[in-house]
Amino acid sequence: MALDDDTLPRALIADPRTADTGLPRRQALLELAILVTAEPWTLSRHKLKQWHDAGLTDDDVLHGVALASYFGHLNRIADATAVPLDYEVRHTPAHADPSTPPWPEAAKLVTGRAAIDIASRPATAAALTEWKTYMFHRDAPLTRRQRTLIVRHVASWLGDGGISSPADLTANTLDDALRALARTVTLAPWQLGDASYADLRAAGFDDTMLFDVVATATTAGVSSRIAVALAALAT
Amino acid sequence: MGLAIIGYDASRGQLRDTYDKMRERPLPPVYRPSHGGAPGIITAHSLDPALIPRVFTTSSTLNGAGPLSWPERELINATTSRLNQCFY
Numbered sequence: 001m002a003l004d005d006d007t008l009p010r011a012l013i014a015d016p017r018t019a020d021t022g023l024p025r026r027q028a029l030l031e032l033a034i035l036v037t038a039e040p041w042t043l044s045r046h047k048l049k050q051w052h053d054a055g056l057t058d059d060d061v062l063h064g065v066a067l068a069s070y071f072g073h074l075n076r077i078a079d080a081t082a083v084p085l086d087y088e089v090r091h092t093p094a095h096a097d098p099s100t101p102p103w104p105e106a107a108k109l110v111t112g113r114a115a116i117d118i119a120s121r122p123a124t125a126a127a128l129t130e131w132k133t134y135m136f137h138r139d140a141p142l143t144r145r146q147r148t149l150i151v152r153h154v155a156s157w158l159g160d161g162g163i164s165s166p167a168d169l170t171a172n173t174l175d176d177a178l179r180a181l182a183r184t185v186t187l188a189p190w191q192l193g194d195a196s197y198a199d200l201r202a203a204g205f206d207d208t209m210l211f212d213v214v215a216t217a218t219t220a221g222v223s224s225r226i227a228v229a230l231a232a233l234a235t
Numbered sequence: 236m237g238l239a240i241i242g243y244d245a246s247r248g249q250l251r252d253t254y255d256k257m258r259e260r261p262l263p264p265v266y267r268p269s270h271g272g273a274p275g276i277i278t279a280h281s282l283d284p285a286l287i288p289r290v291f292t293t294s295s296t297l298n299g300a301g302p303l304s305w306p307e308r309e310l311i312n313a314t315t316s317r318l319n320q321c322f323y
Contacts, residue, residue: 026307037315067297081238086268086270093322096321134285212282
């Protein structure tokens with residue numbers, strides 16, 4: 001099956017989980033994207049071996065993990081801003097279904113050494129570090145503590161055992177509202193809408209502050225998703 | 236209704252400069268919107284102009300480089316978007 005005919009795009013739109021890409025290597029990449037997006041903590045050494053057998057190298061796997069994680073950020077920012085589609089597509093996917101349940105929270109925390117070191121993609125590693133430093137280490141519009149709270153919650157939902165628990169932070173009055181928006185961003189981005197922002201708007205957050213909450217959560221999602229996936233592949 | 240987006244025409248200062256710099260990036264024609272302005276996914280970050288170069292520098296290292304081929308990268312991107320129920 002050629003990637004430029006209509007069969008595969010239609011199958012992906014219908015349901016990626018049942019799509020047949022026609023080649024073991026492509027099927028492995030499809031599975032990688034699904035697992036990294038939905039439940040990265042379930043990856044394993046056995047899964048990495050299967051992907052190797054399908055023709056993927058460690059460098060291919062690292063590229064795929066980072067790409068799927070990164071694209072999840074773009075999806076969430078697009079959803080948060082309801083940005084209109086402004087380029088031509090051959091197949092328009094169905095509208096989001098807000099009744100779809102959220103992704104599950106991680107069943108376990110993943111710790112330990114990564115199976116593949118992201119430093120083997122130095123340009124990507126440097127760009128991600130620069131991005132995370134900007135998002136996590138500043139004091140406006142969100143406070144440093146609010147950023148830390150969001151990062152820790154996202155890490156816990158994705159199974160990132162390398163980040164401290166949010167329970168270690170002293171409680172604050174806005175914590176529940178920040179947690180709720182970050183949770184929707186991370187686990188159910190298709191549900192983002194006015195109701196998602198209502199509690200924080202009522203507390204005085206404007207759109208710039210709300211965007212900061214969303215972007216902090218999505219950045220944490222990229223970081224933790226990569227960390228969890230690469231560490232889980234060693235287990 | 237989503238969070239605010241500041242388009243190119245309404246942009247000023249740092250945001251306008253960032254949009255102009257982003258226009259100079261090498262980009263396959265298929266990714267350029269027909270309206271000629273900044274792509275929507277870039278303007279979607281408009282409330283934090285300093286974030287834009289950081290996010291899209293990361294993109295360049297992933298979407299503009301191997302070892303995965305362009306069709307393989309698109310397979311991953313499309314799958315991720317579909318699972319997240321996002322048209323982008």
